[in-house]
Amino acid sequence: MSAVTLPEGDWIRGISIRQPYAACILAGAKTVANRPTGWRTGWVLLHTSQTIAGPALRLPLIGRTIRDRQLVTGAIVGVARITDCHQDPEGAPLCSPWAQPGAWHLVLDDVQELPLPIPWPHVQLGPWRPTQDLVDQVLQQLPYPRP
Numbered sequence: 001m002s003a004v005t006l007p008e009g010d011w012i013r014g015i016s017i018r019q020p021y022a023a024c025i026l027a028g029a030k031t032v033a034n035r036p037t038g039w040r041t042g043w044v045l046l047h048t049s050q051t052i053a054g055p056a057l058r059l060p061l062i063g064r065t066i067r068d069r070q071l072v073t074g075a076i077v078g079v080a081r082i083t084d085c086h087q088d089p090e091g092a093p094l095c096s097p098w099a100q101p102g103a104w105h106l107v108l109d110d111v112q113e114l115p116l117p118i119p120w121p122h123v124q125l126g127p128w129r130p131t132q133d134l135v136d137q138v139l140q141q142l143p144y145p146r147p
Contacts, residue, residue: 012079012135012145013127014045015106019052019071020062024098026078026113029065032096034103037126038085043145045130045138046078046111047120061097075117076130076138079145081110114141 017025017033024030025046050073056062084107088094099105118137122128139145 010129012043012045012130013039014047014076014124014130015039015127016047016049016124018049018056019073020056020066020069021053022046022048022077023066023069023071024062025080025108025111027065027069028111030096030098031108032098033106033108034098034100035106036103038087038104039082039106039127041082041085043079043081044127045076045134046080047076048073048117049123050074050121072117074119074121076114076120076134077117078111078113079138079142080108080112081145082106083109110145112142112145114138116141 015033021030021033025033048071052071052073057066085104086095086107087102087104088099094101095105095107118134120134
């Protein structure tokens, strides 16, 4: 495998997502993350927060998606690329069964699950900048992301 030269600076961010929603993203079913504000497009590390949204486990859409999946918390579990960020017009159909009315919808593509989750207990709302060491640990497990 050839080495990938990555640009210096601000090419990747982190996003924290509660379980079981993160497992649904990794399964490839949930392609939209809902946020109160818009985000820029680009690569993100998928971080699972420390807590599990218990009531969500009873939703049929989630239950059938996460069947036999482990709900890892407090760790980097994958990467994804945000390819679009939008709000659906009021009264228009939602762009996805996972989309919430009034929220900004981050459209996630190129989702890759890490073979081994990387414990990362840090909690931060909104987009956050990962350390270079954390990015290096992710890149050891995946052939890319590339900016």
